[in-house]
Amino acid sequence: xxxxxxxxxxxxxxxxxxxxxxxxxxxxxxxxxxxxxxxxxxxxxxxxxxxxxxxxxxxxxxxxxxxxxxxxxxxxxxxxxxxxxxxxxxxxxxxxxxxxxxxxxxxxxxxxxxxxxxxxxxxxxxxxxxxxxxxxxxxxxxxxxxxxxxxxxxxxxxxxxxxxxxxxxxxxxxxxxxxxxxxxxxxxxxxxxxxxxxxxxxxxxxxxxxxxxxxxxxxxxxxxxxxxxxxxxxxxxxxxxxxxxxxxxxxxxxxxxxxxxxxxxxxxxxxxxxxxxxxxxxxxxxxxxxxxxxxxxxxxxxxxxxxxxxxxxx
Numbered sequence: 489x490x491x492x493x494x495x496x497x498x499x500x501x502x503x504x505x506x507x508x509x510x511x512x513x514x515x516x517x518x519x520x521x522x523x524x525x526x527x528x529x530x531x532x533x534x535x536x537x538x539x540x541x542x543x544x545x546x547x548x549x550x551x552x553x554x555x556x557x558x559x560x561x562x563x564x565x566x567x568x569x570x571x572x573x574x575x576x577x578x579x580x581x582x583x584x585x586x587x588x589x590x591x592x593x594x595x596x597x598x599x600x601x602x603x604x605x606x607x608x609x610x611x612x613x614x615x616x617x618x619x620x621x622x623x624x625x626x627x628x629x630x631x632x633x634x635x636x637x638x639x640x641x642x643x644x645x646x647x648x649x650x651x652x653x654x655x656x657x658x659x660x661x662x663x664x665x666x667x668x669x670x671x672x673x674x675x676x677x678x679x680x681x682x683x684x685x686x687x688x689x690x691x692x693x694x695x696x697x698x699x700x701x702x703x704x705x706x707x708x709x710x711x712x713x714x715x716x717x718x719x720x721x722x723x724x725x726x727x728x729x730x731x732x733x734x735x736x737x738x739x740x741x742x743x744x745x746x747x748x749x750x751x752x753x754x755x756x757x758x759x760x761x762x763x764x765x766x767x768x769x770x771x772x773x774x775x776x777x778x779x780x781x782x783x784x785x786x787x788x789x790x791x792x793x794x795x796x797x798x799x800x801x802x
Contacts (some may be wrong), residue, residue: 495536501563503530504542508552508560511567554595561644568627571769585614589634592619593632593711594761598637598651598787606781613774621683621710626766632775635782637711639756646767651787652760655687655726658718658741659748667724667744670695674704677723679714682707688724690757691750724735761787 502634507527517524536541542556552560590599595617602637606615618624623642624631627769639648659667663676674697678688692699704723708714711728719740727735743749765780770776 493658494537496534500530500537503527504534504556504559505563505567507531507543507550508556508563511549511550511552532729540646546611549677561577564767565644566697568766571627572766572768577714585616586774587616587618587630587632588778589618589620589629589631591621591635591637591638593728594650595619596637597728598761602785606778609781610777612776613778615778623764626769632769632772633763633779633782635761636764637759637761639686639759640762642764643764645764646770648763648783650761650763650782650785651730652755652758654753655691655750656729656732656743656747656756657691657724657745658727658732658735659724661739661742663724664722664742664744670697670745672744673697673724676704678705679717679723679725680705680707681708681711683713687759691726691752694753694757695745696749703779704722 501729504514507513510516510519513524513527513531514535517527520527529569531542538559540554540555541553541618542559544553545549569606599617603615603617618631620634621637623636624634626632626634636642637769640649657673659676666675667673670692673692673695681687688705698763706717706723708717711731713737714725715727715731717723718727724744727741732741732743735744736747763779764778765775
């Protein structure tokens, strides 16, 4: 039998957390209102307990070792959980507040038309909605859960795919007339969002396109700006189905390779909107209710045909 794991002292972990954050013994000491020597003693105690080296001293600066980088993620998560627990039990008016963040596109196209349905299920909840593109820092940003665009690559969190976001290759009719094959795409500027490092590469590989020399792409901060650039004829864009269908009807954009050119891409190569949250947040009833409601919605259905609210039980 193996012996019980001996955990370091909470104070040593608190000091380590401050040092890892600031990458400085002195700044950590200033934050904790102790001397740098006291910080050094706690770090030495922690290293002796764990039998690993956590920091490498290089002159007046320090660098985290690989072990420290790994440990810092778990220690930060632990202190975030402590803070969340204290906040929830000491603020009675906070217990029924749900802080939801969503990407602007998901909030506008999917969430807002349905939000009143959740109100019918949990009318007493104080729901706060923010829209940030970047993944929030759940503790400091005071966020319970977030809907993020991407490929589900958030291993430290509870992650659920709500709806895929397949793209259609779009351009103005003038550009479309010059695209006779997939290889012709390389003759034009490829428009993308900066959040996607793999969307166009995956698509070009799927279409068996040989990349031309040089980077002829432009990245935009959000999908809406990228769509506007496509409409202005700056290049070839990747537009979500809902928006693309609207632009096809107006004649502003065309699909030079066909609307179904990317329909047979592998599921793991198709981005989507994911519900992301720290696992511990599901322990709060109101937060768990919103999580269940979001997961149960058929987000891929016609938004004009909203489903009846589904009663949620604890």
